[in-house]
Structures are given as C-alpha cells and as structure tokens.
Amino acid sequence: MASRKIQKSRSGSYLISLPKSWVEESGLNKGDRVEMRKNEEGLLTLQLTERKRKMKFNLKLEDFSDIRTLEDSIKACYMQGAETIEVTSEKETMTEEKELLRPLVLELIGSEIYKDRPRLLSFRVLVDPTKFSIPNLIQRIYNLIESVHEDAITALENKNPALASGSGKRGDDAKRLYRLMIRELKISAIDSGVAESIGVEGKGEDLVYTIAARDLSRMAHHTVRFAEIISESGDGLSEEDIDEIMNISEIVREMEEKAVKALLNKDIPLAREVIDFMEKIKELDEDYVKNPNLEQIDSQACEIHTKGCLDPEMCDLRTSLSRNLRRIAGYSVALADNAIVGAVPKFRE
Structure with a gap:
C-alpha cells in the first residue's frame, strides 16, 4: 500500500499525486479523467472512466x-x-x-x-471528443440539409435537373456527422468532462440530442431523396406541378429552420409553430396527390390513389416528391417535439 502527502495549492485546493506505475499501467495520459466515488463509510475510491x-x-x-x-x-x-x-x-x-x-x-x-x-x-x-460541440454538429447537419433542399428547388424552378445533382455527396457528409454526433453523445454520457466540453447538460439532454440526431438523419435522407427525384425527372413536371411542389416546399423549409432553432434555443413557442404547420402540409399533400392536373381521358386507365391518372409514371413522380416533403415535415415536427422536451427542465424548481 502506497501513501501520499496531501498538499495545498495557492488557490486553496487540496492535491495528491498518483502512483506513476498505476498511471502507466492504466494507459492514462495528461488530461485524461478518472472517477472519484465516496462510499457510505466515507472512503474515496479512484477508478478509470467507462470510456477508458x-x-x-x-x-x-x-x-x-x-x-x-x-x-x-x-x-x-x-x-x-x-x-x-x-x-x-x-x-x-x-x-x-x-x-x-x-x-x-x-x-x-x-x-x-x-x-x-x-x-x-x-x-x-483519433478524433478528440471535446473538439466538436453538439450544437455545432446540429447546425452543420442542418446546413447540409438546407443546401440540398435549396438546390433541388432551384433546379425545379429553372427546369434544370442538373442543378440538383451532387445531393448524394452532401447526404454522405450528413451521415458522417450523424455518426460523429452519436459517438460524442455516447462518450459524454459516461464522461461528465466531455459532456461539459461539448455543451451537454446532464443525461436528460444527452437523450434529447440523441433523438434529435436520429430525426436530423432521417430529414437529411428524405431531402436527398427529394433532390434525386428532381434530378432524375427531366421535364416530367408541368408548370402547375412545379407551382404546387414549390408551395409545399416553402412551408417545409420554414418548418426545418424553425425546428432546428427551437431545439438549439430551447424555444417552446417556436417549436409549437412548427407543430401547427403539419396540418397544412397534410392538406396540401393530399390535395396535390389526389387531384392531378393532368388531362383525364379514361378514369379507369390508372387506379393509383383516389382519382384516375392517365400516366402512371407521372402519378408516381408527383407522389414521390410530395410524400418526401411530407416526411421531411414530419421529422421537423419530431424535432420540435424534442425541442419542447429539452426546454422544460428550465422550469424545474
């Protein structure tokens, strides 16, 4: 059994050195953390963190x-x-x-x-878990989502599908950031020092951000899919179709932006705005899919959806675009719900 003399720093803290052999055997380095726990008898135990x-x-x-x-x-x-x-x-x-x-x-x-x-x-x-804050990762993933969505709408508006190409690469970047975000949150759950460094306040917030990471990942997936459909569509959409999609998309983009802001700022009223948008999205989606602006020659030519459609491929294209936007809106609502969960602890007495 080794003994050590307690020393006192200039700031008033009490210090004790660790046995060099134990530090080396444990694979610890300067800056690493260890856990100190006090048992019922008042004894302190020193052990490696779960991460180590x-x-x-x-x-x-x-x-x-x-x-x-x-x-x-x-x-x-x-x-x-x-x-x-x-x-x-x-x-x-x-x-x-x-x-x-x-x-x-x-x-x-x-x-x-x-x-x-x-x-x-x-x-x-080799990545240092303390170098990437969770709010920063959330913003970076959202920036990728926003850029893909913007390019897709520009391509649609200008009838130039090529402008929507390259969305898959940004989708891959979003996946990489998602994996890093989950990694950071996992480490922070067992290392309070890391949690503090990356802007996570307790295990409750760990859970909020973990769920948010999943929602952002799915939002990115459907945004990329939306852009890919546009890039593959050629001139398959009429002016009426484009106007309808633009109308739905404008609301969805606002939902995305407000949901992320609500999460980062713990803003309950803003989150509520996002949730309230969903009924409008459902209404626009159903009206658009069920009432195609196509000439109907034979009502039994295609039994897709509620009304007949002369061109099955056109029906599928319209439905795919609208339903991916609806799913993005749905994950925005999920993000907003989570923002409310993350915000309520500030009211705790």
Whole structure:
C-alpha cells in the first residue's frame, strides 16, 4: 500500500499525486479523467472512466454472415465511442475482406487504418471528443440539409435537373456527422468532462440530442431523396406541378429552420409553430396527390390513389416528391417535439 502527502495549492485546493506505475499501467495520459466515488463509510475510491475501460473492440470475421453486416458493426463500434476496432480472422489471410473494409475510414470522421496484417485489420479513432460541440454538429447537419433542399428547388424552378445533382455527396457528409454526433453523445454520457466540453447538460439532454440526431438523419435522407427525384425527372413536371411542389416546399423549409432553432434555443413557442404547420402540409399533400392536373381521358386507365391518372409514371413522380416533403415535415415536427422536451427542465424548481 502506497501513501501520499496531501498538499495545498495557492488557490486553496487540496492535491495528491498518483502512483506513476498505476498511471502507466492504466494507459492514462495528461488530461485524461478518472472517477472519484465516496462510499457510505466515507472512503474515496479512484477508478478509470467507462470510456477508458471499454475503448477497444474486437470483431471476428467468422462471426458475421456477410461483409455488410461487419461494416455496420464497425460503424456501430465507432458510434459507441471505440478508440480501437480490430477485425481478426482464423483464415490464413483475409485480403479480399480487407480491401472492402479499408474505405470505411472515409465514413468515420477521425479514423485511420492502424494495423494491417494477414489476419488483422485495425482501425484507430483519433478524433478528440471535446473538439466538436453538439450544437455545432446540429447546425452543420442542418446546413447540409438546407443546401440540398435549396438546390433541388432551384433546379425545379429553372427546369434544370442538373442543378440538383451532387445531393448524394452532401447526404454522405450528413451521415458522417450523424455518426460523429452519436459517438460524442455516447462518450459524454459516461464522461461528465466531455459532456461539459461539448455543451451537454446532464443525461436528460444527452437523450434529447440523441433523438434529435436520429430525426436530423432521417430529414437529411428524405431531402436527398427529394433532390434525386428532381434530378432524375427531366421535364416530367408541368408548370402547375412545379407551382404546387414549390408551395409545399416553402412551408417545409420554414418548418426545418424553425425546428432546428427551437431545439438549439430551447424555444417552446417556436417549436409549437412548427407543430401547427403539419396540418397544412397534410392538406396540401393530399390535395396535390389526389387531384392531378393532368388531362383525364379514361378514369379507369390508372387506379393509383383516389382519382384516375392517365400516366402512371407521372402519378408516381408527383407522389414521390410530395410524400418526401411530407416526411421531411414530419421529422421537423419530431424535432420540435424534442425541442419542447429539452426546454422544460428550465422550469424545474
């Protein structure tokens, strides 16, 4: 048993040094945190944080039925806060599998290939969890959503589908930021120091932001899909169609913007505005899809939706555009609901 002398700093804090051997064996470095807990008898115990104890994952190739499942699991380990992810195999070599796995570093911010052996591929995550605040990540994801939506509407308005191209790349960027956001929140849930650094106040806010990350991810997905449909549509939409879509889109974009502001500013009245918009979106969507502005020659030519439509492809195009906008609106409402949940703790006595 080692003993240490208690010292006092100029600021009045009491200090005690840690045994060098214990620090080195634990893999701790300057700036790392440890947990101090006081038991019922008044004794203090010192232990590593959960993040330090569980920073390494080992995945065996033979435990996965296909490479895509393994890829998903590596991404999940990253989001769980892993610092090292090892993929090992009982095979003599896994050359083919490693070639498929290496590109994952492009999807996981701050990661790199650490070790590459015949039976081993190791990923290391170097990103500092304290360098990305959660409000900043939310804003960055929203900025990508906004830019994709804006380009899609510009392409529609100018009848130039090419202007909506490139949305998939920004969608991929949104996914990367989503994974990083979940990773940050997972680490902050077990490390109060990280939580404080990234702007998370307690576990209640951890949950609010985790749900918000999911909603933003789905919002990004449907915005990208909306843009892709426009880029693939050519000249398939009439002036009446474009006007209808523009009308719905304008409201949806306002919902997106206000939902994010409500979440970041803990603004309940603003969140309520977003929720109130949803009935209007439902009404516009149903009117647009069920009443196509197309010449109807044979009411039984196409039984898509409520009324007959001469051109099934046109019906599908119109429906896809409108319904993706409606889903974006739905996730904006979910974000607004979550904003209210995140805001009410300020009323706690």
